[in-house]
Amino acid sequence: MFEFVIDATSGPARAGRLTLPHGTVETPAFLPVGTQGTVRALSPRDLQAVGAELVLANTYHLHVRPGEEVVAKLGGLHRFMAWDRPLLTDSGGFQVFSLDGFREVREDGVEFQSHVDGGRRTITPERAVEIQWTLGADIAMAFDHVAPGGADIATARDAMERTLRWLERCARRHDELKALPDARTLSPRNSPGEHLQPSVLASGDQTLWPILQGGVHLTLREAGLGRILDMGAWTGLAIGGLSVGEPKQLMYDMLEALQPRLPGELPRYLMGVGFPADLVAAVERGVDLFDCVAPTRHGRNGSAFTPDGPVNIRNAEHREDPRPLDATCDCETCTTFSRGYLRHLFVAEELLGLRLLSLHNVRFLIRLAAEMRAAIRARDFPRWADAWRRRYTQTGSA
């Protein structure tokens, strides 16, 4: 069950509702990242408490550890991580290209070195789809070839063309899996070379989204978009290969140029973007979904998002500060603890600090998305975005 309904627009910004097998996602939405089947330092109850509606997990990481067969034997990814709401699995393409160690891209797929045991493994488009099918998320992503942020047009074209050829293979394999009779009841097979595991989902209950590549080259992106849309009737569209090292303004310009060309009826997912100002800029340019490790990674480093810009809680100025981290925030961290206590937790290297700042940062982005929805529904997004930006970039006031 996949449905996307846009109920309001304000300029290019859109507010809507994405219905998935495991529930509904209000858009614009921020997806917390649970790389290894857990959003670092947060529990499923925490995620529920901060209002997460869709969580991302990483195919690459779960494939190398604990392995998708283990996840399947433990009831599939939803049951495994005790998250009964919508899940999306990234295909592993980005991870294979961004992690350290050996990798070799061939037309068939990518051979790489596992960051866990150093062993050589190969992921093909078909395998990426099979692994994701076995994990059983609501949304699977096509296996893509990501070019670096500064790639020239030839390199970017090569990666994009390969991504398009792989997309066809992904879609074909996904269709085959969906056509399997009663996939839910297939018994596990563990013989070497036979990796396909039963899905915990009924065969029709997973959708596959394509990823548009093309680097910072609009002509490539336009061509790629046309060919993706020619390829089938998708339920969503991801924009990959941005926020990978190129200047921010190039990303904004690309989103602005793409926006009128994107089909209006598909949810648009900008992959790997998660700084507050980037979310606002991307929603202004018509994006609906985002994921990023920034809120949890920064939280673990003691950096907190606030409406007045980032706060480093380790700073000595917070030592005796009885105020909450963010007076506008309703999260457990902000309604329970002082900045002075949070600073103490970081200075004393207490685990609770990592959790409390991660919790707040994720809540901050989810609230930001909710505020954007409200502004769009009030047909007031451009004015709201300007006011938000003015406050956020007035550095020093936090």
Next chain:
Amino acid sequence: MFEFVIDATSGPARAGRLTLPHGTVETPAFLPVGTQGTVRALSPRDLQAVGAELVLANTYHLHVRPGEEVVAKLGGLHRFMAWDRPLLTDSGGFQVFSLDGFREVREDGVEFQSHVDGGRRTITPERAVEIQWTLGADIAMAFDHVAPGGADIATARDAMERTLRWLERCARRHDELKALPDARTLSPRNSPGEHLQPSVLASGDQTLWPILQGGVHLTLREAGLGRILDMGAWTGLAIGGLSVGEPKQLMYDMLEALQPRLPGELPRYLMGVGFPADLVAAVERGVDLFDCVAPTRHGRNGSAFTPDGPVNIRNAEHREDPRPLDATCDCETCTTFSRGYLRHLFVAEELLGLRLLSLHNVRFLIRLAAEMRAAIRARDFPRWADAWRRRYTQTGSA
């Protein structure tokens, strides 16, 4: 407000209720340890969820970081750590003796090296009481001299005698602080050399408990006990200097020998004891209160308490195990996650694992205390304890 009522006994085992300014504690009770003003990896909501009624914090640690003045400025220890239920602060005596680094015991007090900045500091009995008054816990502990587990009788006597002299000084200073007019409203003073800070408690709202030392020498313990009881009308009595390296049986024997000599009306607090089998053995010997870092420390190492003995969740046997850690447990960890997932969290070095096993282990000891209360109230403790021990020590079944 301090009251201790015993409502049932079963042999030497007692069940009762300790009333403190911030609430009531059912005994026997296990106190989770929040060394630095946080029970490692757990939030106050977690502590409430697992049924903690009394939490311990460490005077030494909070004195060296962030400093008791900071805690006082942030509203006192209850407000600081957002725990509005009963708190107990250890005096720092045990920490000063057990942490690495320079220390010199003089009659006046102890000079030691801070584990945070390496600086030399001195804690006297008076300072220990002042710091605890400033922190504002419900129960403060007297500053004691702990002899090592294997100390000969001369060393143990020396430490015990000093502890008794220090107890007199602690009690005098505590009485002076309680007699201060309207201590609650004293304004903060920060001039160098003037460390006394306003308590967040009304002057009558903190009690001081003595600590009985004497090592494994019953004659010393008996003499010390008599002199403590001669010294005043206490609201509780702690047994220190056990579980510090001596054989377990010696600790059990000492508790058994002391039990008929202890005043029946005072709550008995066995400091630093927290393994499941030790709790049961000590309750059998008339102890009411316990604290220990074992549940959280072991939890962070992947070791979980279960009714069938400890389980190391890292073991490969748990890889695909869909069962809960402890099928009898009602905690979030056991009602939500499989052993396979918990193992994955530890193998993948995810922070959530540290929290989930800590949470379970604390809940395990709190449930154990509750089960003991029920068995005592059913006048059935000896039989219950034998059955519990039989199951717990049948190793291999977990």
